[in-house]
Structure formats: structure tokens, C-alpha cells
Amino acid sequence: MIARLRSPLPVEDILGDISDMKPGLFDRVRAACKTVAERAAHIQIDEDRIPAYAASLSIAQIVSPELHPERHYLGCGDDTLAYFLTLDTVNFGSGYFPHLRKRPGMSGYFTIASSLTAYYRAHGPLSAQNLSRLTVEDCAGIFGQDLEVDPVCELMRLFTTALNDLGGYLLDRFDGRFAGLVEAAGSSAERLVGLLIEMPLYNDAERYGDLEVPFYKRAQITAADLYLAFDGEGYGGFEDLDDLTMFADNLVPHVLRVDGMLIYEGDLLDRINAEELIPLGSPEEIEIRACAVHTVELLVEAFRKSGYRVTAMQLDHLLWNRGQQPHYKARPRHRTRCTFY
Numbered sequence: 284m285i286a287r288l289r290s291p292l293p294v295e296d297i298l299g300d301i302s303d304m305k306p307g308l309f310d311r312v313r314a315a316c317k318t319v320a321e322r323a324a325h326i327q328i329d330e331d332r333i334p335a336y337a338a339s340l341s342i343a344q345i346v347s348p349e350l351h352p353e354r355h356y357l358g359c360g361d362d363t364l365a366y367f368l369t370l371d372t373v374n375f376g377s378g379y380f381p382h383l384r385k386r387p388g389m390s391g392y393f394t395i396a397s398s399l400t401a402y403y404r405a406h407g408p409l410s411a412q413n414l415s416r417l418t419v420e421d422c423a424g425i426f427g428q429d430l431e432v433d434p435v436c437e438l439m440r441l442f443t444t445a446l447n448d449l450g451g452y453l454l455d456r457f458d459g460r461f462a463g464l465v466e467a468a469g470s471s472a473e474r475l476v477g478l479l480i481e482m483p484l485y486n487d488a489e490r491y492g493d494l495e496v497p498f499y500k501r502a503q504i505t506a507a508d509l510y511l512a513f514d515g516e517g518y519g520g521f522e523d524l525d526d527l528t529m530f531a532d533n534l535v536p537h538v539l540r541v542d543g544m545l546i547y548e549g550d551l552l553d554r555i556n557a558e559e560l561i562p563l564g565s566p567e568e569i570e571i572r573a574c575a576v577h578t579v580e581l582l583v584e585a586f587r588k589s590g591y592r593v594t595a596m597q598l599d600h601l602l603w604n605r606g607q608q609p610h611y612k613a614r615p616r617h618r619t620r621c622t623f624y
Contacts, residue, residue: 308473308497309526313580315496316528319573322492325566326574327546330581336544337585340601345593348600350511354389354397356404357512364509364518365408365461370399371505372449372484377533378560378620379438384428390607398426411459414450419443434620441622445484452482465509465518472506472521479505487623489564496569498531498576500624507596529579529599532624534606536575537616544578545571555617563621571617 320328350357356366373395376383380391389397402409402425409417422439423430430436457463468475479502480486488497506521507530513519529535539545547555551567561568579595579602586593605611 308476308499309503309528312497312499312528312576315491315494316498316531316573316576317580318494319491319496319570320577323570323574325548325551326570327548328574328578328581329544329546332544333578333581333585336542337582337589340582340598342591342593344604345597345601348511348597350508351393351396354393354400355512356400359403361462362403362408363512364465365410366399366403367508367512368461368464368505369409369414369446369449370396371501371508372445373399373442374501374504375445375484375622375624376438376441377624378618379434381558381618382432382434383438384432384435386427395426409446411450411453411461414446415454416450417443417446422446437620441484445482445622448482448484462518468521470520470522472503472510472523472527475506475521476502484622489569491566491569491573496573498572498623500530500532503527504530507600524596525594527594527596529576529595530603530624531572531576532603533571533617533619534611535579535599535602536571537614538602538606538611539575539578541611541614545574547571556615558615558618561617561619563619563623568617568619 320326355370356363359366374392376395377391383391383394385391385394386397419430419436419439422428422442423435426439426442428435428439430439453459453461453464457467464478465475467478476499480499485499485502487499487501488495490496506524507527510519510521510524515521515524536545540547551561554561561571576595579598582598583593583595
């Protein structure tokens with residue numbers, strides 16, 4: 284199944300004029316996901332278990348997220364900024380990952396992240412001009428992939444398009460400066476997300492009946508990665524970081540399902556267990572992601588009622604890392620071929 288490259292929902296329909304963007308983008312993500320959860324026909328949240336599940340999670344692990352010191356390119360100032368903006372531009376492809384040539388002992392994500400790190404250590408950062416000129420063959424070389432494998436070739440083509448878009452966007456809007464993009468956000472994660480989703484492959488929003496459902500997974504995780512990479516200062520100094528939602532992908536919903544928080548209807552679960560692709564923008568696909576976002580919001584609320592100030596970003600980090608355990612990897616998760624996760 285080919286990834287759907289479709290005309291995105293117009294950014295101005297959701298944000299208005301980016302130069303005069305009103306607060307509330309993340310609230311709109313939350314509200315839309317809550318509405319989907321209330322209407323969902325294929326997914327049910329076990330809300331009665333929210334307090335017990337929250338109590339079972341480690342507070343120490345929740346409040347101390349960190350990046351991998353070897354697999355990420357850290358501690359190099361502007362080059363680290365360039366790395367994370369480049370990495371999160373290709374932080375997708377989970378629907379293709381079963382076909383990826385993975386590094387020993389690594390997931391698909393860490394294969395991509397560590398491959399880019401190795402390239403940066405050997406050659407230095409890719410400039411905006413370099414990114415705008417990358418070919419499919421270049422991407423396959425950087426990420427160590429075989430273009431003879433059809434799904435992998437398709438993914439490398441999507442990576443190429445995404446990186447070309449980033450390079451062109453930086454050249455057109457910010458004189459080719461990665462720092463210019465972050466500086467334009469003015470210490471606002473919400474504004475950074477608004478800038479990133481001007482690039483079509485970042486504009487992660489779907490229609491669910493009469494409802495617009497924005498997720499903006501990669502744009503949101505970019506702000507979180509920069510915060511972690513720069514210890515909340517400089518390029519990572521976002522004043523509204525606590526407003527981020529969960530980064531809606533296919534792993535956190537899987538963890539919540541395996542842990543009994545999300546209940547999938549039988550036919551959908553059979554399709555996932557049979558490793559059938561779930562189409563992007565289908566009701567099932569939107570419900571999986573939206574119900575996971577809303578579940579995390581319910582968990583945040585449960586923690587705060589217990590006196591702990593926990594954010595959706597922190598919970599996402601914990602649940603995503605939990606999903607690296609063999610117990611979760613042994614069971615199929617939903618796979619969707621797209622440029623959003």
C-alpha cells in the first residue's frame with residue numbers, strides 16, 4: 284500500500300494567520316481527540332482503570348525524560364540544532380519499519396537516529412542547501428538502506444521529499460539558517476509547531492466525519508527534542524512546553540492497549556494481529572491515535588488530582604520507552620504507511 288500524499292488541511296483553517304496566531308493550538312488537539320474518543324466506534328478507553336494505572340507508573344521515570352547519549356548527536360551547539368530539525372523531519376515510517384535494515388539491537392527509530400548521528404560525526408551537519416539537493420540514493424546511503432526493497436525505496440523517497448522541503452523552507456524563509464526557524468518561534472512551542480506545519484509533510488491533521496482532527500506529532504516532538512537536547516535553555520527554551528500533547532504515533536497506543544487501557548473491537552484487533560496495514564485517515568486509524576491522546580490527558584488529570592504535576596510530554600516519553608520492552612514488541616501494533624509517524 285502506497286503512503287498517501289494528499290493535499291493537507293489548510294494551515295490557516297486551523298491556525299489563522301501565523302504572524303498573529305492566537306493561543307490554543309494544543310487545546311484544539313486535545314478537544315478534537317476528546318470528541319473522537321466520545322464518538323469512537325472501534326476503540327474504547329477503560330476510564331475506570333485510569334487511577335490504578337496512573338498509580339502503577341513510576342513518578343521518578345516520568346519526570347526525568349532524557350535523550351540517548353550515544354544514538355543522538357548531542358553537545359554540539361548549532362550542529363545539534365541542525366541534527367534534531369533534520370532528524371524530526373524524517374521521524375516517520377513506522378509502517379515501513381518491518382522492512383527496514385535495522386542496526387543490531389535497534390528499533391526502526393533508533394536505526395534512523397543513530398545513522399544520522401554517525402553521518403554527522405563523520406561528515407558534519409547537512410546544510411539547508413545540502414538538504415534541498417539530496418537524492419533518494421543519498422538518503423539510502425545516509426540511513427544504510429537497500430533501494431532494491433520496494434517498501435524501503437518508497438520510504439527513502441518520502442525521506443528525500445521531506446528533507447528537500449526542509450532545505451527549501453529554510454532557504455526561502457530563514458536565509459538557510461536552522462537557528463532562524465527556532466528564533467522565529469520566540470520561545471513558544473506552539474509557534475514552532477505552527478511554523479513547521481507550513482511544510483506539507485508536517486501538517487498532520489485528518490477529517491473524522493465533520494470534525495477536523497489535528498495531531499501534529501512530528502512538529503510537537505521537535506519542540507520536546509530541542510528542550511531535552513538543550514536542557515530547556517537557548518534553542519530549547521520554550522515557555523509553553525507543558526502545553527504539548529502526547530505525540531500520537533503507533534507505539535504509545537499499542538502500549539496502552541497491551542496494558543488494558545484501550546480496548547479494540549474484534550475485527551480491528553484481528554486485522555492488526557494479521558499485520559494488515561491500517562489506512563491513514565480511516566476512522567480506525569484516527570480513533571487509535573485520538574483515543575491514546577485522550578487517555579494520556581486523563582492520566583495527566585489523575586496525577587494532578589494526586590498532587591503530582593505531570594505533563595503529557597513526560598507520560599509520552601515513559602510510555603514510548605516502555606514500548607521498547609520485549610513484552611510489547613512481541614505483539615503486533617497497528618501499522619500505517621504515512622509521513623506523520
